[in-house]
Amino acid sequence: MTTKFLKTLMGSAAALALGAVAAAAGPLMDRIEAGKPVRIGFANEVPWAYPGEDKEPLGFVNAYVTGVLHEMGHDRIEPVVTEWGGLIPGLKAGRFDIITGGMYILKERCENVAFSEPMAKVNDALIVAPGNPKGLHNMEDIAATGAIVVTGAGYNAIKVAKAAGVPDDHIMEVPGPTEILAAVKAGRADAGAVTYFTAQNLVNEAGGAVDISDVTKQPEDGANWVGIGFREEDADFLAAFNAAQTEYLGSEAMMEAVAPYGYGEGALPDDRTTEWVCANR
Structure with missing residues (x-):
């Protein structure tokens, strides 16, 4: 399936989702409207997502997420570093708003995390x-x-x-x-x-x-698809993120941002949707 068709498909799905949830703002939008930063949670997982000097969010997933957030108009970012096993509990407890750690979309995780559409396919x-x-x-x-x-x-x-x-x-x-x-x-x-x-x-x-x-x-x-994790109650923000991701995924700006970390065109996802991955992984 071509990248153009995939983007069209993702864009249509994101637009429908956005319309369905636009009326109900979640806690992340409440934070943003109150002037607070978007808190991204990740572990020390080189080259996926890891802290640099002063906890600077490095790694290709962090570069990707901050790129999508920039396209959405959100540039106030607060990194929160934790161990891998603390990412989902930390998200659910409200210690951060988004998991950027490079997490596989898996059936058991889909019961606790609302994943974006895939941003990578890896082995x-x-x-x-x-x-x-x-x-x-x-x-x-x-x-x-x-x-x-x-x-x-x-x-x-x-x-x-x-x-x-x-x-x-x-x-x-x-x-x-x-x-x-x-x-x-x-x-x-x-x-x-x-x-x-x-x-x-x-x-x-x-x-x-x-x-x-x-x-x-x-x-x-053995292939797996990588998604960005959100709380279920932030469905409005997730829908907007998916819509922005449709344009950013595979773009020149994105590939330039992730290239230093080894992410190339071969890691771009195929036509599988998060719904399919949640059901089959």
């Missing part, structure tokens, strides 16, 4: 010891060899590992990428399960201490 990967001595490329390999896999608390990889038959005592949960890399480097885990973007960054950071698995050996249905 998972494993980081392994140099040369991948145990031949680990996917969760099935980990289950078959009795290997230990480490991943982040709250990551989708936990569910994928269990579905592949990896026993609970072979799944190590840690706070995030730094700890995942440390566990693999120290030999406490045979593989670290992360997104492909994160794996690339960790391999570069490790300077030869780890390798990345062959992502072509990941399951064909």
